[in-house]
Amino acid sequence: MTKLPILAALAAAFLAQPATAQPASAPRTAVVAHADLDLATHKGVKTLDRRIWRAVIAVCGTAPDYDLEGRNDVRECRRDTRALASAEAEQVIADATRARPIRVTTRAK
Numbered sequence: 629m630t631k632l633p634i635l636a637a638l639a640a641a642f643l644a645q646p647a648t649a650q651p652a653s654a655p656r657t658a659v660v661a662h663a664d665l666d667l668a669t670h671k672g673v674k675t676l677d678r679r680i681w682r683a684v685i686a687v688c689g690t691a692p693d694y695d696l697e698g699r700n701d702v703r704e705c706r707r708d709t710r711a712l713a714s715a716e717a718e719q720v721i722a723d724a725t726r727a728r729p730i731r732v733t734t735r736a737k
Contacts, residue, residue, distance in 0.1 A: 653736065658683035660713070660730040667724040676730075680717060683732040684710045709734050 660679045665672040688705035691698030713732045720730060 653734075655733045655736050656687040657731050657733040658687050660732055662720065662730065667721045673721060676717060676721070680710065680713045680730065680732060684713060687732055687734050705734055 660676070660683050662676050662679070665675055667673055667676065684706050688702050688709055691702045693699070709732060712735075713730060716730050
């Protein structure tokens, strides 16, 4: 008896399974504290920018070099997330007396 009919039946059964939809990924958040920074100075603003970038990397994650689509997704996540966080940071810098942490959150897909 050959194994070919058995393998063909298994392949047909596997391919006949309905595809399951992947749930949308929930936004991930990191909090960037800045109460210890003097945002009225260039040094304070640069330090805040570095903290935001580290938070962006943390919430967007990384992808292996061989996963081109994953790397593109990470790049897009970082771009969009940084833009959102930078907009919030600009508001905080404009009102440097406000001591509220900045939330860095990815967009839900």
